[in-house]
Amino acid sequence: MRHLFLSAALTALIPGAAWAAPDCAGPVAACERATPGSLALLAPGRTTTIMVDAGDEPGVARAAGDLVADLKAVGGGDVRLSNTASNGASVIAGTLGHSALIDGLVRSGKLDVSGLAGQWEGYVEQVVDNPMPGVTRALVIAGADRRGTIFGLYDISAKAGVSPWTWWADVPAQRHPTLYLTAGRVADHPVVKYRGIFINDEEPGFGGWARARFGGVNHLAYEKVFTLLLRSKANFLWPAMWGKSLWEDDPASAPLAQEMGVLLGTSHHEPMQRAQADWKREGRGPWDYSKNADVLRAFWRKGIERRGKAEDPVTIGMRGDGDEPMTEGTATGLLERIVRDQRQIIADVTKRPAGETPQVWALYKEVQDYYDMGMRVPDDVTLLFADDNWGNIRRLPPLGERRAGGAGVYYHFDYVGGPRNYKWLDTNAIPRVWQQMRMADQFGADRLWIVNVGDLKPMEYPTSFFLDMAWNPARMDLAAMQAYPARWGTQQFGPAHGAEIGKLLTRYGQLASRRKPELIDATTYGLKNGEWARVLDEWNALDKAARGVEARLPAPLRDAYYELVLHRVEAMTNLHRLYEAVAANRAAAQGGDGAAAERFATAARGYYARDAAIRRRYEVETAGGKWTSMMAQTHIGYTGWQQPDTDVMPALASVAKPLPLPSSTPAPRLTLAADAGRAVDGRGISWQRVAGFTAEGAAMVANPASAPVIERPGGDSPHIVYELNWDRTGPASLGVVAAPGLDVRGGGRHRIAVSVDGGAPVLLDLMVGETEERWGRAVIENRRIATTRLATLTKGKHRVTLWLVDPEVVVEGITLDPAA
Numbered sequence: 001m002r003h004l005f006l007s008a009a010l011t012a013l014i015p016g017a018a019w020a021a022p023d024c025a026g027p028v029a030a031c032e033r034a035t036p037g038s039l040a041l042l043a044p045g046r047t048t049t050i051m052v053d054a055g056d057e058p059g060v061a062r063a064a065g066d067l068v069a070d071l072k073a074v075g076g077g078d079v080r081l082s083n084t085a086s087n088g089a090s091v092i093a094g095t096l097g098h099s100a101l102i103d104g105l106v107r108s109g110k111l112d113v114s115g116l117a118g119q120w121e122g123y124v125e126q127v128v129d130n131p132m133p134g135v136t137r138a139l140v141i142a143g144a145d146r147r148g149t150i151f152g153l154y155d156i157s158a159k160a161g162v163s164p165w166t167w168w169a170d171v172p173a174q175r176h177p178t179l180y181l182t183a184g185r186v187a188d189h190p191v192v193k194y195r196g197i198f199i200n201d202e203e204p205g206f207g208g209w210a211r212a213r214f215g216g217v218n219h220l221a222y223e224k225v226f227t228l229l230l231r232s233k234a235n236f237l238w239p240a241m242w243g244k245s246l247w248e249d250d251p252a253s254a255p256l257a258q259e260m261g262v263l264l265g266t267s268h269h270e271p272m273q274r275a276q277a278d279w280k281r282e283g284r285g286p287w288d289y290s291k292n293a294d295v296l297r298a299f300w301r302k303g304i305e306r307r308g309k310a311e312d313p314v315t316i317g318m319r320g321d322g323d324e325p326m327t328e329g330t331a332t333g334l335l336e337r338i339v340r341d342q343r344q345i346i347a348d349v350t351k352r353p354a355g356e357t358p359q360v361w362a363l364y365k366e367v368q369d370y371y372d373m374g375m376r377v378p379d380d381v382t383l384l385f386a387d388d389n390w391g392n393i394r395r396l397p398p399l400g401e402r403r404a405g406g407a408g409v410y411y412h413f414d415y416v417g418g419p420r421n422y423k424w425l426d427t428n429a430i431p432r433v434w435q436q437m438r439m440a441d442q443f444g445a446d447r448l449w450i451v452n453v454g455d456l457k458p459m460e461y462p463t464s465f466f467l468d469m470a471w472n473p474a475r476m477d478l479a480a481m482q483a484y485p486a487r488w489g490t491q492q493f494g495p496a497h498g499a500e501i502g503k504l505l506t507r508y509g510q511l512a513s514r515r516k517p518e519l520i521d522a523t524t525y526g527l528k529n530g531e532w533a534r535v536l537d538e539w540n541a542l543d544k545a546a547r548g549v550e551a552r553l554p555a556p557l558r559d560a561y562y563e564l565v566l567h568r569v570e571a572m573t574n575l576h577r578l579y580e581a582v583a584a585n586r587a588a589a590q591g592g593d594g595a596a597a598e599r600f601a602t603a604a605r606g607y608y609a610r611d612a613a614i615r616r617r618y619e620v621e622t623a624g625g626k627w628t629s630m631m632a633q634t635h636i637g638y639t640g641w642q643q644p645d646t647d648v649m650p651a652l653a654s655v656a657k658p659l660p661l662p663s664s665t666p667a668p669r670l671t672l673a674a675d676a677g678r679a680v681d682g683r684g685i686s687w688q689r690v691a692g693f694t695a696e697g698a699a700m701v702a703n704p705a706s707a708p709v710i711e712r713p714g715g716d717s718p719h720i721v722y723e724l725n726w727d728r729t730g731p732a733s734l735g736v737v738a739a740p741g742l743d744v745r746g747g748g749r750h751r752i753a754v755s756v757d758g759g760a761p762v763l764l765d766l767m768v769g770e771t772e773e774r775w776g777r778a779v780i781e782n783r784r785i786a787t788t789r790l791a792t793l794t795k796g797k798h799r800v801t802l803w804l805v806d807p808e809v810v811v812e813g814i815t816l817d818p819a820a
Helices: 056-077 102-108 146-160 204-215 219-231 253-260 276-282 291-305 333-350 367-370 430-442 460-471 476-491 498-512 531-552 555-590 594-621 772-781
Strands: 039-042 048-052 080-081 091-093 123-132 135-143 179-181 183-189 194-199 236-238 314-316 359-362 383-385 408-412 447-453 670-673 678-680 688-692 697-703 719-726 730-738 751-756 762-765 782-795 796-804 808-816
Touching: 039 056, 039 135, 039 808, 048 056, 056 080, 056 146, 056 219, 080 183, 091 102, 091 146, 091 314, 102 123, 102 135, 102 276, 123 146, 135 146, 146 179, 146 219, 204 276, 219 236, 219 253, 219 555, 236 447, 291 333, 333 359, 367 383, 383 447, 408 430, 408 772, 408 796, 430 460, 430 476, 430 498, 430 697, 447 460, 447 476, 447 730, 460 476, 460 555, 476 498, 476 688, 498 531, 498 555, 531 555, 531 796, 555 594, 670 719, 678 688, 688 808, 697 751, 719 808, 730 751, 762 782, 762 796
Parallel strands: 048 080, 048 091, 091 135, 194 236, 194 447, 314 359, 359 383, 383 408, 408 447
Antiparallel strands: 039 179, 123 135, 123 183, 670 808, 678 719, 688 697, 697 808, 719 796, 730 782, 730 808, 751 762, 751 796
C-alpha cells in the first residue's frame, strides 16, 4: 500500500504531526498519489510556489520561507516564495485583514472561514479550485491572526515530513519527490492560550553550547529556539536567566521574538519583564519593597516601557532575590501593595486599564501560601499554579471557579534544589505527565501551560508531548497518549521504525523515572536480595534493543537517533553498571575476597571512563560536533542536594580498606499489580488502566480526577476488588502503593480506603504526617505508601477492596506483609 501522512486535523492527536495515513484518508492529508480533487504540491520537473502578501506580518513571511526550504528538503525540486500572483501558486497563505489575497478569496466565497474570525491562533487549510486567474488549484492557508497563519504553514511542513526537531535534533526531512494534498478543508485552534517552555538551570549545558556555537546566548541562539516553538505550535518563552537577560545581553533578541510572533515572559520570580540579571547589574539598594520601593518601582517601570506594544504576558508579584522567599512567613499586606503598585505602573505606561495587559501571578513554592491564606489578585490576572518541582501539581483552582484571567500550570522536567538536583537526562515518564496535565485541564487550569525544560536537550520527547497536549488537552485522551510514542517515533524516523522506537522511548521512561540518576549510588538497590541484578538486567535488555535498532537505521538517521534515543539509554545503562560494580566491589571486600573486589573495581573504573566517552560521542562525534558542552552537566558524585563541581569516581573498597554497604531491604511478602483486580465504576467516575505507568507496570487512574470527593466510600462508589491467597495466620500489614501525588484541592489530604473480606472501609491518608522529609522520600522513590495493620489475617483466600476517596489518587499496587 502506498501512503504517506495524515492531516493533523483528522488524527486530532498531535498538532503538526506527520505519520502514516492508510489510503490517504481525510481532508488536506499528504499523500504520494493523486486522489479526486487533490493538489499536486510536489512533482518532479514542476515548480512549487508559496505565495504570501507583501503586506502581511513579517513572521508569516519567515514561516513561508521555512516552508519553501522544507519542501525543497522533502522533494528536492524547485520551490519558490512569491508575493505576486504572476508566478502562479501552489500554496496561498495569509492573515485575515492583513492579506489582500486572503480577504479577496473570502469575499468571492471561494474560501470558507466560518468561525475563524477572532479565534486566537486559529487557522484554516483548504484546497481551492481556481483561486485566482491562471491558478487551477491551490492550498489556501488563512490565519485568524499572524500566529494562526504561521501555525498553518508549519503544519504543512510537518505533514510533508519535516519534524519540528529538524534543526534541534538533526532529524532529516522524509524524502518524497511526489506529494499530493487531498481535497477538503480543515480548521484548528488551540485550547490552552499560552503554551511554552522555560530554559532554566542552563549552565553549563545550554549556556556553554550557545557560547561555543553562537558566541553567546544571543539572538542567533534564540532564533533557533523561537523557530522550534512555532514549529511545535507553541507561543511562549521564559528565557534563560542564570546571570542572563535576553533583553540586555543582545538588544536584537526581543525585537526578533516580536517579529517572529513569539511571546516573551519572565520567570516566576522575575516580575515586570525584568530579568534577575537586570537587577544584579542595575539595582541600587536591597531587593526589599518595604525598604526600597521607589527604586524598585523605577526598575519595574523600565521593564514595562521596554515591553512596548508587545502581547507578552507580564509576571507580577515578588519573591526574594535569587529565587528565595521574600520574607519569613507570609507578608500578605506587603505583597498586596506590591501587586497594586505594579498594576498602576502597567496602567501608567500603557495608558490603558491594567486589566487590558495580560498578567500572571506565579503561585510557586511559598507564594502559594499567600493564596492559601486568602490573598487574591484582580480577576483578570492569570493564577499560575505549580508542581512541587518533581512533577506533582500542588494546587489547582477550585472547581467551577471562573476568572477572566483563568489559571495555568508551571511544570518541571528539570530542577535545581532539594532533595537533589536533576538536570542531566530526561527522566520524565509520559503517562505521569499526561495524568497530571489532564487533571489540570479537568480542574480548569487551561490558560497557560509552561514547563521547565532545563537545557532543552535532551528533553525533546517530553517537551513535544507537553506542547502537543497543550494544543488541545481533551484530544490527548488515554488512547491518544498511549499511541503517542509510536506516532512521535514515526514523525522523527519514518513508519518503518516509528513503532519500535516508540517502544524504546516508553520503556526508557518507565525505567528512568524509577529514580533520578543523580540519586543513584551503590546503595540504591540491594545485592543480596537480587535488586541490583534485576534492575541492571532491565537496563541491559533496553540497551541491547536500542543498539539493535541503531544497526538497522539508515546512516542519515543515526545522529538524530543518538540524540533522541540511544544516548539516554546507554548513558543510564552505563551509570547503573558503574554503581552495581561499586556495590559488588564493596560486598566482595567485606567478604574478604580480594580478587573479586579488584575485578569489580576494575570494571567500575571502566564504566566511569565510559561515561566520559559517551559524552564525547554526543558532543564531538555526533552531528559534526554541533552540540559542544550540551552534556557537560555533572552527575556522578553527589553528596548533597547540589551538584559536585566535577564528576567524582565513587570510592572503591579493598579487603584492607572495606567500605560500608547497607543491608538490603526485604521485598514485600506479597505484591499485587494495580491492574490485577476487578475495577468497578460508579457515581460518574470510571477507572482507567494506564499501561506502563511505572517500571513495574500499569496504574489505575480515576476519571475525571475533578469528580467530587467520596467521604463515605462503600456500596456503589468506585472500587477495585483484589483476590489473594495468604500463606499464614497472624497480624499483617496491608499497604497501598500510589504515585507521589499531592492534594490539589487544598485540604492537605490524599486518601484511599481499604476493606478486607467485606469489612467496613478504612480510610488511609497518603499524606498523613506530611513533612519535608516525608515528601522528599516520596519524590526520591517516586511513590507513596500508606499502610494499615490487620490484627489477624488467616491463612487462605481473601478479598481486598480499594475504595476511591480522593479521585486524584493514582493506584500503583498492593502490598501485604506479616506484622509484628
